[in-house]
Amino acid sequence: MAPSIRLSPAARSLFDEPLAIAVQGLGPRQQVTLRTSLRDETGELFQASARYQAGDDGRLDLARCPALPGGSFSGLEPMGLLWALQPQKPFWRLVKRDVQSPFLLQLEVFEGHGERPGRLLAQAQHERAFLRDGVRRVPVREGRIRATLFLPPGEDTFPGIIDIHGFGGGLLEARASLLANHGFATLALAYYQFEDLPQKPKELHLEYFEEAVNYMLQHPQVKGPGVGLLGFSKGAEVSLAMAAFLKNIMAVASLNAPVAATCIPFSYKDKIIPAATSYEHKAKTTSSKFLDYSDVLDDPFQAPGNQSLIPLEKAEAQFLFIVGQDDHVVKSEYYATEVCKLMQAQGKGNFQILSYPGTGHCIDPPFFPLYPIGSHPVFHKRAVLGGELRAYSKAQVHAWSQVQAFFKKYL
Structure with a gap:
């Protein structure tokens, strides 16, 4: 089966809530780079990336797999791809002005651990919202x-x-x-x-x-x-x-x-x-x-x-x-x-x-x-x-x- 990203909650979560991230359908012990991207309301880009190795079963669960050195962080950090987001424009702060619209988080899985991203294997989008339903x-x-x-x-x-x-x-x-x-x-x-x-x-x-x-x-x-x-x-x-x-x-x-x-x-x-x-x-x-x-x-x-x-x-x-x-x-x-x-x-x-x-x-x-x-x-x-x-x-x-x-x- 082709690689795919599994998120929980699947489509939308609150900005201050944890997000479980896993990848399935990889090759046994396959080396991959995961990257998150988010644009603020002015269009400025924030990104983080981390290097991982899938398990023998081709699965990668960020709650159990430590990130390897060479990315934005290393070690067992299930939420690292969120807290390590950094602006491409130096000294820029992430501010949310319109709380009625969510931030859109983009997740990508690339082949290998190269300095430049390898082949794109899987991608997903997820909304990070500021208002729970009914607030x-x-x-x-x-x-x-x-x-x-x-x-x-x-x-x-x-x-x-x-x-x-x-x-x-x-x-x-x-x-x-x-x-x-x-x-x-x-x-x-x-x-x-x-x-x-x-x-x-x-x-x-x-x-x-x-x-x-x-x-x-x-x-x-x-x-x-x-x-x-x-x-x-x-x-x-x-x-x-x-x-x-x-x-x-x-x-x-x-x-x-x-x-x-x-x-x-x-x-x-x-x-x-x-x-x-x-x-x-x-x-x-x-x-x-x-x-x-x-x-x-x-x-x-x-x-x-x-x-x-x-x-x-x-x-x-x-x-x-x-x-x-x-x-x-x-x-x-x-x-x-x-x-x-x-x-x-x-x-x-x-x-x-x-x-x-x-x-x-x-x-x-x-x-x-x-x-x-x-x-x-x-x-x-x-x-x-x-x-x-x-x-x-x-x-x-x-x-x-x-x-x-x-x-x-x-x-």
């Missing part, structure tokens, strides 16, 4: 709020989460849509550079975010009495400030957060949290000529009575600090450790830290490609963001499951 996507334009709400299927009430992204503005829905597939009512919230929101805010008013909390709590399908917050980078910093000043925040999962105000100050009623000073001249140039900005921010723990530090000791919420040990944008592991020491000194134990080696600034849901060097979110120059391929792929899967377990426990 509803609801654009929200209520009062000042600019957001998208994702509701799981059914008429029940669900734990509510507000998802807040980092610098760069706009409205990003991918993480919120994936979270809704797991049973959470999730609001992807924009806060600048979107529609009629400020383009370059001089300060971030926590009243805007309070409006979003109230919107969620008044929604008939959001289970109270409070909401959870999931924030990345500047969005995690916003989430921490919300927990310190606003009511009804039950749980905060923070991905690589500065724990002080950075770049844009916060204001709430008559209180201002000024931004910590950053010194661009403290950036270092790495051996590969990229900039490393990890030391540019004033250390908020070294200046006594520092006003830019977010007063987390006031917060009643539970905190999950997820940090990459190789983060070159924010000293996130140091910040999380120091802020938890302060909270402990106040007699609080409402926090935990998950620290991941080989993981940089960007911590996306599983199977989003590593983005180790790219445009710095603040200085807009090419910079080291950090992370290493295999370690990051393990961190993504573990952190994503921990975020869900954390919200299930506390919401």
